[in-house]
Structure formats: structure tokens, C-alpha cells
Amino acid sequence: VGPTHHGRPRRATLADVAVEAGVSRATASNAFNKPDRTSDDLRRRVLDAAERLGYSPDPMARGLRRGRSGAIGVVVAERPTYAFSDPAGVALLDGLAEVLGSDETGFLVLSGDGHGGGPTAGAVAGAVVDAFVTYSLSDDDPCIDAMARRGLPLISVEGPTLPDGWSVGIEDERGSRLLTQHVLDLGHRDVGIITMECRPDGRDGPASPGRRAHVTYGPTRRRLDGCAAELAAAGIDPGSVPVYECAHNHPSAGHAAARTLLTAPPCPTALICQSDQLALGALAAAEQLGRAVPAELSVVGFDDIEAASRARPPLTTVRQPLRDKGTTAGRLVAEALAGETPRRVVLPVELVIRSSTAPPSR
Amino acid sequence: VGPTHHGRPRRATLADVAVEAGVSRATASNAFNKPDRTSDDLRRRVLDAAERLGYSPDPMARGLRRGRSGAIGVVVAERPTYAFSDPAGVALLDGLAEVLGSDETGFLVLSGDGHGGGPTAGAVAGAVVDAFVTYSLSDDDPCIDAMARRGLPLISVEGPTLPDGWSVGIEDERGSRLLTQHVLDLGHRDVGIITMECRPDGRDGPASPGRRAHVTYGPTRRRLDGCAAELAAAGIDPGSVPVYECAHNHPSAGHAAARTLLTAPPCPTALICQSDQLALGALAAAEQLGRAVPAELSVVGFDDIEAASRARPPLTTVRQPLRDKGTTAGRLVAEALAGETPRRVVLPVELVIRSSTAPPSR
DNA sequence: CTGAAAGCGCTTACAG
DNA sequence: CTGAAAGCGCTTACAG
DSSP states (O other): OOOOOSSOOOOHHHHHHHHHHHHOHHHHHHHHHGGGOOHHHHHHHHHHHHHHHHOOHHHHHHHHHTTTTTTEEEESSSOOOHHHSSSSHHHHHHHHHHHGGGTTTTEEEEOOOOOOOOOOOHHHTTHHHHHHHHEEEEEETTTHHHHHHHTTEEEEEESOOTTOOOEEOOOOHHHHHHHHHHHTTTTTTTTEEEEOSSSSSSOOOOHHHHHHHSSHHHHHHHHHHHHHHHHTTOOGGGGGSSSSOOOOSSSSHHHHHHHOOOOOOOOEEEEESSSHHHHHHHHHHHHHHHHTTTTTHHHHSSBBHHHHHHHOOOEEEOOOOOHHHHHHHHHHHHHTTTTTTOOOEEEOOOEEEEESSSOOOO | OBOOHHHHHHOOHHHHHHHHTTOOHHHHHHHOOOOGOOOHEEHHHHHHHHHHHHOOOOOOHHHHHHHHSEEEEEESSOOOOHHHSSSHHHHHHHHHHHHHHHOOOOOEEEEOOOSSOOOOOHHHOOOOOEEEEEEOOOOOHHHHHHHHHHHEEEEEEEEOOTTTOOEEEEEEEHHHHHHHHHHHTTTOOSSEEEOOOSSOOOOEEEOOOHHHHSSOSSHHHHHHHHHHHHHHHOOOOOOGOOOOEEESSSSHHHHHHHHHHHHHSOOOOEEEESSSSHHHOOOOHHHHOOOOOOTEEEEESSSSHHHHHHSSSBBBBBEEHHHHHHHHHHHHHHHTTTTOOOEEEEEEEEEOOOOOOOOOOO
């Protein structure tokens, strides 16, 4: 463990420990990894030697030999701020940690450049991981090819999947139908839609029918589709309904969207927001504009994040099992690493009627 | 690239590519890593062969050889939910990514078990990383020893440091003095303090003087100390001031704390909250109790998170450079990996007077 | 410009 | 229970 001529101490290796303990490297290794196949005496000598040398095994070397790194790649588009300011993003990490954390797994966060896309091909290629978990990526994100090339298990959460791949999603379309139905049942005919991003180009503003027809974010597309289907079934042309697209799933974006929709004809009596974050912003805009919710304006969200029930008024929304998405993804990772066959899980949603919706006043 | 007898395809290795291209492994490697030292002809042959085989280099093998993994360990206590529901925690990750993200670095998040402590020794020992960045760990967290043992650079952000180690912090004590001074200057004599956690035991409630004397979280300790020093200088016995400790840095905890302090004698005319998150909760509690801020009650925070300026009333607080902490940490990581000598950085804070403070009404 | 050899630090069958 | 040998997949001096 002596200093080299550079003055920097060299880390002790297993070979050093073996010499110090007077055993072979194999025995030294066994003392750590197969305590039952080592005599107490030798094991103690090895452990003592390791202690003396301040030895700690090199995880990369072990990983190379064992063919496993102990890390799971968590791939998100956008910068960490955006990915994790979304309660759903954090819940995913949390659920993963709950399931996988016990067996000393770490999570390698690979994030995007802040321009809508995921990590670079280089970052994906160089990631020391055993599997990838992707979170709400755009269908055409180039990092998907980069991951496919690695040949590692890929668990897609709310995003594009590889053929015969693993995935976990929720009943986006059904949830959206439930919500729309609820609003229509109350008697609303003039609705406005505030949607999450359609494509990874950072656009923020009214979404033309053309744009809505080519949505590369799965959850956005499915929620939009569910909404359109119910509208059409009620005899309302979905193409005539104003849709405002928000580049970020954040209350401030919902606020701006609602302001726009509420201050231009046709003034909607109900705002269908495709996430609670956006709905929270819409609620704030309504208050600012002096529009009473739900008396003068109904607002619905989606997700049922914690803040939804604490909002004023408490938000009518669709509950999705946020944390379960993470734990389910964790279980799929475990199955994948155990060599099982890929499967797809779709988690159920549930309509939660609170106080932000009522019949229209006119 | 043929399937093995298990039916699962074997990943192509560099050796396979070399054979396919009819060159040595060294040349194949050079074609990828030293394009300038390879003839165009051979390089193309190698690249084509790699393409045909779907080859992608094994990052672990490369890492072992090069002695670098391309990942930075981000060590936080608590589960991801708590660590990243704190805007400061996310800002750290973001700043790190901004500085280090370009050179294809990933961040291995090592989180705690949800009982106040950091990752297990096993998780730390097995982490495939080139350096550790710790975020607001308790001074006595066992994972610190585990990291020291790895012999890797350790950059401590707002937490315990190794002797002669790297660190980035802020002027916690000065900020706290500024805030306390401001409150005292306004004429307040009856103050209450709402503090972040003192020790990693999940305790939530009034903090006795004994407990305040042994605080293992650096920021909490320094802010408490700054506060006490100013109080004492103004002739107020810090021991007589009620202090309520919150186990989590979350508005809901500040809410409960404020309720308690405001509904028991001596009823304070000013609440010194040691974070904006807590102050936000205190503001909500004051509103609920019908106490006008700042007319009947002054409230100050600390951090100047985004929500502080949007609060009602806008919060008087101390601004710390949240994002800079992350970018600074990133730069220190880069320096550490370049073999430079450890240094410590303390970032400045600044008092921001808004509308949540005023002279006492009685 | 190219290749044969050595080695990063570890673990795993396999003999003894 | 222990050790000699091979090898995980790659890169790096070093000759040619």
C-alpha cells in the first residue's frame, strides 16, 4: 500500500490482500464471496489483511467477471429539473428503489440535453448498467436505437417499446374517456383541452388538428384520442374543440394555456386538462380571471397527484397508481435480469370526482 | 453472432469484429478509439464489420482497462421522493448534469432506506463510479466511512467532509444572521423558530436546548447557530425561544410546526423558518388561523426557491445560489478527476426583503 | 499504419 | 478446504 513515486497511494488490490494474508487470490476472493467454503481461520486472516490494507474490491472488475454491474439505467428526456419536478417522475424512481434498492442496486440517471430529447447515443453506449428503464420518451427518440443496440433488457414506462419488449403503462385512453364522459354528462358542450406536449420540439401554443394527428408521446396521444372519441360519440366534432399544447408539464404552463383559452371565443365552460399539474395552473388562471370553479367553469385533471386533492377546489381527476408504476417497473427489471420472457403491464385508472366540476351555468 | 444452444443470442465482442474484419483486436480497437492512427481503408472495414454484427463495446471492460467508469455517484439520504421533492436537491442534479453531462457522464443515484440514513455500505462499495457527490448528509452517516474506504474523490455538498476533502457550501450562518437581524431590527422580541431536522432520527416536534446543542446536519446547525448568535447579541436568551423541528423539509411540516407555535404561549410575532419550504407551510397555517401576514405576523424563509417569490405575500428570505451549487460541484468533480488538489468553496447568500415581514403590531 | 503480448482486478470451474 | 489456471472484454505501450 506504499506510495508510488508520484506520491499518490495506490489502492490495494485483491492480489495485495492475498500476499498480505499468505494465501492465493482465489482463496482471498472466496473469503469474501463464499464464506461457507472457507475455513474460519483463513477467512479471518484474509479479512484482517484486507482491513489492514484498507482494501475494497473494485466493482468494475467484479462486474466484468460476473457480467453484471449492479446498476439500472433510468432514461429520461429533458433535464433532471423537468423530469423530477414532475411528481410522477420522482414516484418512478422511488418505486424502483423500493423494489430493487435492497439488493444494492443503484440508478444511473441518463437525462437529456434540455431540448426535448433523451441522452446522447454516446451516453447510452457508455452506460455501465444491466438494464434500461425509460420514462415517457417520444416514440422517435434517437436514444431508443442506441439502447436497442446495447442488447440489454429495456423496460419502457409510458413510452415506446421494442418489439417483444417489456413495458408498463396505464389505461390512458380509458381514463381520458371517463373524464370526458363525466364532463359531457354534466351538460357541457363548449369544452377546451389543455394537453401535454405532442412532440419533442418544445412547442407551446394552440395545437392544430394536423399536429394532434401525429403525436409521438404515447400518453399525450392516448389521452387526446380518448377525449376525441368521447366527444365524437356525443356528436361534437373534435376538430372544432380548441386544444392548447403545453411544452412542459408544469402548473405555470397550464396557467398560460387556460388564460388563452378563457379569454378568446368560444369561451369554454369546461377545461379538460390532461394532467393535474396543468389543471392546477388552470385553476390559478380561473381564480385570477375571476371565474368561479365549478360554478362558472369546470376543470378536470389527470393523474391524481398529491396536490390534486389539496387544490381549491379539490380537483376532479383520474387516479393512476403513480408509485405502482415504479414498483411494477422494478419487478419487471428483476424478471428481465432473471431471464424471463418480456411482458407488458397496463395499470388501471379510476375516476375521482371531487369539487372542480359541475353543470354549466348557461 | 449465432445463437447459443440456449437460444439466446450472444453479444458480439471486439474479438468477433476483428475476425469479421480480418484484423487484430488492437486494430479493431484503434479504429474506434484512435481514428487518426488507422488507415481509412481498415477503419471502414472494421466499422462495417461492427455494424454487421451489431457490435457495441462493453463499457465495463473498457472502464476496467481505462480505470474510469464514466459515472458519478450522487449520494443522498432518504428516499428519492424526499431528496428530489426538495427543489434544492433537483437543482443539484441539474447543475451537475450541466457541467458534466457533455462528456457522457451519468449519475448514479444512491439513496437511503427512508429512515434518515444514506445508502448501505454494500451499495457504496458496489457502486461503479469515479467519484462521489454527497448531498446534505448527517455528519455521522455511516455511508461516509464506506465512501472513504473506496478511496475515490468525495465532493461534499452541504454536508460532512473528509479531512482535506472537497466541499461546496453556502454562507448558512451569515444568511441566518441577516434574517434574524432583519426581524429584530423591525422590533420583534417574541420570535419562534421552525427548523429543519437536527439529527437523522425522524423526530418532529419541539426541539429542546439539549437537542439543539448536538445537531448533526451542517446547514441546520449553522442556521440555528447564526440565529442564536443574533438573538443573544440583542439580549434575548436563545434558550428561551421556542424551536420546532421538522423531520422533512416540506410545506406540510412547516404548516404543522407553525400551528403549534402560534397556538401556544408565548405567541410569537415573528416566525423564523429555516427554509422556504417550511415558511410556505407557515404562511398557509397563518392564513388558516386568520393571522394576517405581515400585519400580525412576520415570516421569513431561507433559500429563495422559485415558489418564495410567488407566495402570498411574497416571502422575505435569503437567496442562495441553488443551481450554482450544482455547477460548482460539477466543476470540483472535474478538477478531482483531473488530479487537482482538493479545495472548499463557500457560495455567498443575499438577504431578499419582500412583503412577509413588518414591524410587530403590539 | 498494424499486430502480438500484456494486463486492468476480479471470479469461476476445476483439480488436488 | 485450498490453489493454479483461465478468462470476463477491452486498451495500451511496444515492436515491427
